[in-house]
Amino acid sequence: MSAHEAAQQRIGVCNLCEAICGLVLTIEDGTVTSVRGNPDDPLSRGHICPKGVAIADIHTDPDRLRRPVRRDRATGEFHEIGWTEAIELVSSGLAATINAHGRDALGIYLGNPNVHSLGSMTHGIGLVKALRTRNTFSATSVDQLPHQLLAHLMFGHQLLLPIPDIDRTTYFLVFGANPMASNGSLMTVPDFPTRLRELKRRGGHMVVFDPRRTETAKVATEHHFIRPGTDAWVLLAMLNVLFADGLALAPAYADGLAEVESAVAHFTPALAEQMSGVPAADIERVALELATAEGGVAYGRVGVSTHEFGSVCQWAVNLLNIVTGNLDSVGGAMFSSPAIDAVGTGLIGRGHHNAWQSRVRGLPETAGELPVSALREEITTPGAGQVRAMLTLSGNPVLSTPDGARLDEALAGLDFMAAVDIYVNETTRHADVILPPTGALERDHYDLIFQTFAVRNTARFTPAVFEKEPEARHDWQIYRDVALATIDKLDRKPSLKARLTLRARLGLSPTRLVGLLLARGRTGVTLRKLRANPSGVDLGPLRPNLLPDRLQTRDHRMGLAPPLVLADLERLTTVEPPAEGELLLIGRRHKQDNNSWMHNAGRLTRGRARHHLLMHPADLAERSLEDGAVVTVTSRVGKVRVEVAATDDMMPGVVSLPHGYGHARNPGMKRAAELPGVSINDLTDPERLDVSGNAALTGVPVTVSA
Incomplete structure (x- = not known):
C-alpha cells in the first residue's frame, strides 16, 4: 500500500481561541501532515486561521512537557519524575500550607486555556471549589470581568451575554474590538471576514471606534479614532442623544429607564468630543443611525473592558441595544440556545459581587474570584491570610497581568508552588512541580462555553485524534488526583459525605458528563447523534423573543440602572481631559x-x-x-x-x-x-x-x- 493510500483524514477542532473552528487533519504514519478548515462545520464553514494550522506544531513541540518535572531549588533546573511521586509532592505541599496557615494561604490562578478544555471545565472547577480558598484569581479580571458583572447585574447570570446576530444585522457598531484578528471574543464568530463581506453585500454597515486603525477598522464602512479610556463618554453621549430625540424605549419587563435618562443627562456629545476627540456631530449621527437601522447592534470588547470605566462602557453598550429595541431581536443582540445550556441548567452559577474583599486593598470578589491585580500584594504582604503557596492552572500571569515584573519577583519567594501546564513558561518556571496534561489532539472535546457565545446555535463533539501515551494523563485525571490526595492530607477535612460526593463527581469522565448533560437538554441532541455527525449539528440561527423567560433574575425582570454603575458615573465627572503631549x-x-x-x-x-x-x-x-x-x-x-x-x-x-x-x-x-x-x-x-x-x-x- 502506498504512503498516499495509508493517509487518514480525521475530524478535529481548534480549541486555541474562541472561534472553535472545525478542522480536517491528514495523518500519515502517526504524524499530522496537513490541517485545513472543515467545510462541513455548520459554524466555522471551512474557516481556519494560522493558529489552527499550528495546532500540529504544539503536538510535536520539543519544548512541551510530557512527564511531570520537579525543580531543583538550588540550580533552578527541572528533572522528570513519575506521576505517583509528582501527585504526592503537590498534594503534600498544598496540604502542608493549608494545615499550617489556613486555607486562604493557598492562592490559585486559572489561565485562559482552561475555558478551552472540556476537562478543565468539568473537573478543574471541582478542584478549585474543593480547596476552598478565597484567594482565587483568573484571567477573567484581565479583560472580561465588566461583561460578566453587567450580565449578572442586568440579566441575572454572569454568562447570559447578548451576542451580536452578525449574520442578519444591518448596522454593526464596534467599540474596542478587532474580530478580523480575533474571530470574535465573547462572540464566537469564526470566519468573520466572510461574514463581514456578507453584511456589506446586503447593504449593511460596520462602524468602528478605536484608537488604532486595526485590521477591523481598515475594512469597516467608517472608522473613528478615539482616545484610549474615553469610550464611556462617547457611549453615554449616544444614549443622551437617543433620550433627547425621544428614541429611547424599554420593554415592559425592564425597570429603571427614568433613572438612566437622568444619569446620562450630563454626558452630552460636546463633552464627549472634548474628552475623546470624536466630533460631536459624528457621535449624534452614529447614535441615530443605530436607532433607526433595521436590525442594528452595538458591541464592545477588550478595548472597552480594560480601562478604568469598563463596567460603565459595558452597561452603556447593553443599554444602546435595549433602548433601540435591538435586544432579543433579529439582527440585534441576542441570546444563544445551546444544546448544553450552562446558564439555564445552573451548570455554572449566577455569580455574585463583593461577598468578600481582598486582604490588603479590600478589592471586591466577583463570582468567587478576586481581581488578579491584587495577586502580587497578597503574596508579599505579611499577616494572616498571606498567600504562601500557589497553584496555577494553565496560566502565565507574569506576562498577562499588571506589573508582571514584580509578580515575577513575588513568585520566587513562595514557600511552595505547583502548576498544571504543558510548558515551562515565565510563570511556571517558579513551580516546584509541573504536572503536564495531554495535548488538544489527545483528548475528547466539547465546547461548554463557546457554544453559549456563538453567533449560531450548533453542537459538536470531537473525539481525540490520537490515543494518549500510556504514561500520560488527561487534565481531568490530574485535577481529580490532586484534589482527592490533598483533601486526604488536610487536618480539617470536609465531611465524609462531601468527600464521597466529590470522589463520585470527579470520577466521571468529561465525555460521560457531556452525555448526561445533553440528555437533560431540550434540543434532542445526544452524544450518540454527535458521534454520528463529527462535523457538528446545526440548530439554526439565534432565536428572538426569548425574554423575559430567558432572564435569570429572581423576578424575570431586567434592571436597567444597577446602583454599582450609577455610583461610578460620579467618578467620570472628576476626570480631566488629557494633558498636552501626553x-x-x-x-x-x-x-x-x-x-x-x-x-x-x-x-x-x-x-x-x-x-x-x-x-x-x-x-x-x-x-x-x-x-x-x-x-x-x-x-x-x-x-x-x-x-x-x-x-x-x-x-x-x-x-x-x-x-x-x-x-x-x-x-x-x-x-x-x-x-x-x-x-x-x-x-x-x-x-x-x-x-x-x-x-x-x-x-x-x-x-x-x-
Missing part, C-alpha cells in the same frame, strides 16, 4: 498570536516582526526619534526598551505594544533568547482598576524617549 499606551493582538504562548512555533513567528512599539510619525518627530530606533518606554511602575515603528494607523498621542511578549526572562524556553519583544505588562499599573476589579491595561500614561 502619550497613552494600548495593547494589541495579532491573528498569529495566542496570548502569551505559541511564540516558539516557527510557522507563527516567521515573516515581518510584530513586537514593535507602534507610534504616530508626528509623535516621533516631536521627540526627535526615528523609525526603527530602540526607545525606552516608561510608566509609573516600570520601563522597557524596544524598537519603535512609525505608522499613521495610530491616533496621535497613542502608542501600542502587543500583548503576551517578553520571553527573554524564561530560560526554560529553548528559543527564548531568539524571540524579540517585551512584556506590555511590565508597564501596566495594578493600581488602575475598573469598579468591577478588572485591570485597566489600556490608556496607561507613558513617556517614550531615546
Whole structure:
C-alpha cells in the first residue's frame, strides 16, 4: 500500500481561541501532515486561521512537557519524575500550607486555556471549589470581568451575554474590538471576514471606534479614532442623544429607564468630543443611525473592558441595544440556545459581587474570584491570610497581568508552588512541580462555553485524534488526583459525605458528563447523534423573543440602572481631559498570536516582526526619534526598551505594544533568547482598576524617549 493510500483524514477542532473552528487533519504514519478548515462545520464553514494550522506544531513541540518535572531549588533546573511521586509532592505541599496557615494561604490562578478544555471545565472547577480558598484569581479580571458583572447585574447570570446576530444585522457598531484578528471574543464568530463581506453585500454597515486603525477598522464602512479610556463618554453621549430625540424605549419587563435618562443627562456629545476627540456631530449621527437601522447592534470588547470605566462602557453598550429595541431581536443582540445550556441548567452559577474583599486593598470578589491585580500584594504582604503557596492552572500571569515584573519577583519567594501546564513558561518556571496534561489532539472535546457565545446555535463533539501515551494523563485525571490526595492530607477535612460526593463527581469522565448533560437538554441532541455527525449539528440561527423567560433574575425582570454603575458615573465627572503631549499606551493582538504562548512555533513567528512599539510619525518627530530606533518606554511602575515603528494607523498621542511578549526572562524556553519583544505588562499599573476589579491595561500614561 502506498504512503498516499495509508493517509487518514480525521475530524478535529481548534480549541486555541474562541472561534472553535472545525478542522480536517491528514495523518500519515502517526504524524499530522496537513490541517485545513472543515467545510462541513455548520459554524466555522471551512474557516481556519494560522493558529489552527499550528495546532500540529504544539503536538510535536520539543519544548512541551510530557512527564511531570520537579525543580531543583538550588540550580533552578527541572528533572522528570513519575506521576505517583509528582501527585504526592503537590498534594503534600498544598496540604502542608493549608494545615499550617489556613486555607486562604493557598492562592490559585486559572489561565485562559482552561475555558478551552472540556476537562478543565468539568473537573478543574471541582478542584478549585474543593480547596476552598478565597484567594482565587483568573484571567477573567484581565479583560472580561465588566461583561460578566453587567450580565449578572442586568440579566441575572454572569454568562447570559447578548451576542451580536452578525449574520442578519444591518448596522454593526464596534467599540474596542478587532474580530478580523480575533474571530470574535465573547462572540464566537469564526470566519468573520466572510461574514463581514456578507453584511456589506446586503447593504449593511460596520462602524468602528478605536484608537488604532486595526485590521477591523481598515475594512469597516467608517472608522473613528478615539482616545484610549474615553469610550464611556462617547457611549453615554449616544444614549443622551437617543433620550433627547425621544428614541429611547424599554420593554415592559425592564425597570429603571427614568433613572438612566437622568444619569446620562450630563454626558452630552460636546463633552464627549472634548474628552475623546470624536466630533460631536459624528457621535449624534452614529447614535441615530443605530436607532433607526433595521436590525442594528452595538458591541464592545477588550478595548472597552480594560480601562478604568469598563463596567460603565459595558452597561452603556447593553443599554444602546435595549433602548433601540435591538435586544432579543433579529439582527440585534441576542441570546444563544445551546444544546448544553450552562446558564439555564445552573451548570455554572449566577455569580455574585463583593461577598468578600481582598486582604490588603479590600478589592471586591466577583463570582468567587478576586481581581488578579491584587495577586502580587497578597503574596508579599505579611499577616494572616498571606498567600504562601500557589497553584496555577494553565496560566502565565507574569506576562498577562499588571506589573508582571514584580509578580515575577513575588513568585520566587513562595514557600511552595505547583502548576498544571504543558510548558515551562515565565510563570511556571517558579513551580516546584509541573504536572503536564495531554495535548488538544489527545483528548475528547466539547465546547461548554463557546457554544453559549456563538453567533449560531450548533453542537459538536470531537473525539481525540490520537490515543494518549500510556504514561500520560488527561487534565481531568490530574485535577481529580490532586484534589482527592490533598483533601486526604488536610487536618480539617470536609465531611465524609462531601468527600464521597466529590470522589463520585470527579470520577466521571468529561465525555460521560457531556452525555448526561445533553440528555437533560431540550434540543434532542445526544452524544450518540454527535458521534454520528463529527462535523457538528446545526440548530439554526439565534432565536428572538426569548425574554423575559430567558432572564435569570429572581423576578424575570431586567434592571436597567444597577446602583454599582450609577455610583461610578460620579467618578467620570472628576476626570480631566488629557494633558498636552501626553502619550497613552494600548495593547494589541495579532491573528498569529495566542496570548502569551505559541511564540516558539516557527510557522507563527516567521515573516515581518510584530513586537514593535507602534507610534504616530508626528509623535516621533516631536521627540526627535526615528523609525526603527530602540526607545525606552516608561510608566509609573516600570520601563522597557524596544524598537519603535512609525505608522499613521495610530491616533496621535497613542502608542501600542502587543500583548503576551517578553520571553527573554524564561530560560526554560529553548528559543527564548531568539524571540524579540517585551512584556506590555511590565508597564501596566495594578493600581488602575475598573469598579468591577478588572485591570485597566489600556490608556496607561507613558513617556517614550531615546
